[in-house]
Amino acid sequence: MSSAALRLKNLTLGYDRHPAVHHLDATIAAGSMTAIVGPNGAGKSTLLKAVAGALAPLAGAVCFDGPRPQLAWLPQAAEVDRSFPLSVGEFAAMGLWSRIGVFGGLRRADRARLAAALDAVGMAGFAHRPIGALSGGQMQRTLFARLLLQDAGLILLDEPFVAIDARTTADLMALVARWRGEGRTVVAVLHDMEMVRAHFPETLLLARELIAHGLTADALSAANLLRARAMVEAPDPFAPVCERGAA
Numbered sequence: 001m002s003s004a005a006l007r008l009k010n011l012t013l014g015y016d017r018h019p020a021v022h023h024l025d026a027t028i029a030a031g032s033m034t035a036i037v038g039p040n041g042a043g044k045s046t047l048l049k050a051v052a053g054a055l056a057p058l059a060g061a062v063c064f065d066g067p068r069p070q071l072a073w074l075p076q077a078a079e080v081d082r083s084f085p086l087s088v089g090e091f092a093a094m095g096l097w098s099r100i101g102v103f104g105g106l107r108r109a110d111r112a113r114l115a116a117a118l119d120a121v122g123m124a125g126f127a128h129r130p131i132g133a134l135s136g137g138q139m140q141r142t143l144f145a146r147l148l149l150q151d152a153g154l155i156l157l158d159e160p161f162v163a164i165d166a167r168t169t170a171d172l173m174a175l176v177a178r179w180r181g182e183g184r185t186v187v188a189v190l191h192d193m194e195m196v197r198a199h200f201p202e203t204l205l206l207a208r209e210l211i212a213h214g215l216t217a218d219a220l221s222a223a224n225l226l227r228a229r230a231m232v233e234a235p236d237p238f239a240p241v242c243e244r245g246a247a
């Protein structure tokens, strides 16, 4: 599996030139499993968007050691348009697009891969169901099937287990743990500290700027969590200009 270290270099991100994440420096090791943790509005989704290439930095850069790895990004559930008239099978098969092209038909091997992915997420038998008719948990399983088919070296997950029951969470978490064993790099925005402590060896704690990054037990110390909360609750949460000079 081709995986490359991900380097965030003096990264400042924002919208309409208003910075939301300031001067972030961090290296995420190839093949590691990192949780991005922080209060609401800390800039976690913004960071994932930038790593995915969907948001250009205001300053600094997202770099990879070696060639840019194939990347798969699971956005927050609310951002997925389910009104599109697609079946579960058609939706999950989008994970094969990078290999077969948007208009390429599924060959027998692709169909077998699709069936195996739906089976792996517990959605075998749902292939013809419209995605608009799925429960939240079934949709999340379908999104994971698409991720499986993308077969990416770098996997970005934005709150993958929100409003998902314990059984589905455990099933999908087992898939994530398997990706790590396969040498893929996993970066996940998570709010559930218990899950982070149980499954994610490394954590990047963000509160508009970097609070801590390293082993999860160290990064999530009470002092760091307090500091993160204070940073986000501080006045002027969305400064019109970044006052700190570029490093």
Ligand SMILES: Nc1ncnc2c1ncn2[C@@H]1O[C@H](COP(=O)(O)OP(=O)(O)OP(=O)(O)O)[C@@H](O)[C@H]1O
Pocket (backbone or CB within 6 Å): 015, 020, 038, 039, 040, 041, 042, 043, 044, 045, 046, 047, 238
């Ligand atoms: N499309 C956008 N346009 C303008 N501002 C935005 C946009 N998306 C996010 N923001 C702002 O950027 C800041 C960081 O938002 P972001 O969604 O990255 O936070 P988060 O840490 O993921 O929060 P949460 O835990 O609530 O999902 C917030 O102040 C938010 O209002």
